[in-house]
Amino acid sequence: MAMLDGRTAVVTGGAQGIGLAIARTLIDNGARVVIGDIDQAAVDKAVVELGGADAARGATCDxxxxxxxxxxxxxxxxxxxxxxxxxxxxxxxRDATMRRMSEDEFDAVIEVNLKGVWLGTRAAAARMREAGRGSIVNISSLSGKVGMAGQTNYSAAKAGVVGLTKAAAKELAHxxxxxxxxxxxxxRTPMTEAMPQKAWDQKMSxxxxxxxxxxxxxxxxxxxxACDWSSYLTGTVHEVTGGRFM
Structure with a gap:
């Protein structure tokens, strides 16, 4: 049996990039997946790529x-x-130095990357607690660990995701x-590969x-x-970084 046979999973931002890879891997391991994304055309395309209605469904989700x-x-x-x-x-x-970043750019990133995770965690937890089981996985970023110049909004939001995750884990463990x-x-995604070569080389170093x-x-x-192999893990943060900033 695959490790997620019979399980139902939801992935936000699941129509592209890392989210699409997550959806595909969950399906490959037996799960039925529902993806949400703000771009309906991307959702429709992703559902086809993931194997159609037997494997995945999707909807617009802000x-x-x-x-x-x-x-x-x-x-x-x-x-x-x-x-x-x-x-x-x-x-x-919405990257920019703090001096040049607008309030709208700061607010937009906090709204999606932090409040969006809080809303998703809260909604899922309310349903999972009724069943007495469930796994919530929140995607943070290395930027939330070390802070990145030009990303005061993003770094703050992704650090907030870690704090949110730990607090929610304590509330829900029992x-x-x-x-x-x-x-x-x-x-490696289309977004990161589009960055200037100098910035890419610096990160690679x-x-x-x-x-x-x-x-x-x-x-x-x-x-x-997501699966029972991690059944005794909660409130943890897993760095997938190739050892960067250990």
């Missing part, structure tokens, strides 16, 4: 809106299934619900393993945290 998240979870449970796994992955960047976080470092990570390497850690 994680800043509690009603959108509830609708996504309703879709996951529309056939009476339990909500077994919630992956709060959706995120955005109910059988686990909450853990993953902090990716430099992962900081990685002891000498290469960027691949989306499936983040997804594998998420799948581990």
């Amino acid at each position: 994680v800043r809106r509690a009603a959108d998240i509830e609708a996504l979870l309703d879709l996951a449970q529309s056939d009476g299934a339990a909500l077994d796994v919630m992956v709060n992955n959706a995120g955005i960047t 109910l059988g619900v686990r909450v853990n976080a993953v902090q990716p470092g430099l992962i 900081e990685i002891p393993m000498g290469r960027p990570g691949e989306p499936h390497e983040v997804a594998g850690v998420v799948a581990f945290l």
Whole structure:
């Protein structure tokens, strides 16, 4: 049996990048997956790539809106299934130095990357506690550990995800619900590959393993945290960084 056979999982920001890799890995390990993304066209394309309706379903979801998240979870449970796994992955960047960053750019990143994770964690926890089990995985970032110049908004939000994860884990542990976080470092995606070569080379020089990570390497850690192999882990933070900033 695959380690997630019979499980139902929801992945926000699941139509592209790391989120799509997470959805694919969960499906490969037996889960039925519902993806949410703000781009409906991307959702439709991703569902086809993931194997169609037998493997995945999707819906538009703005994680800043509690009603959108509830609708996504309703879709996951529309056939009476339990909500077994919630992956709060959706995120955005609005990089600028603090001097040049606008309040709107700061607020946008906090709203999506921190409040969105809080809304997703709260909604999933309310359903999982009724079943007495479940795994919530929140995607943070190495930026939340060390802080990155030009990312005061993003670094603050991703550090907040760690604090949120630990606090929620303490609230939910006695109910059988686990909450853990993953902090990716430099992962090869279209977004990171579009950065200036000088910035890419600088980041590469900081990685002891000498290469960027691949989306499936983040997804594998998420799948581990989603399944019973990690049944005694909660409130933990897992760095997927190639050893960068140990």
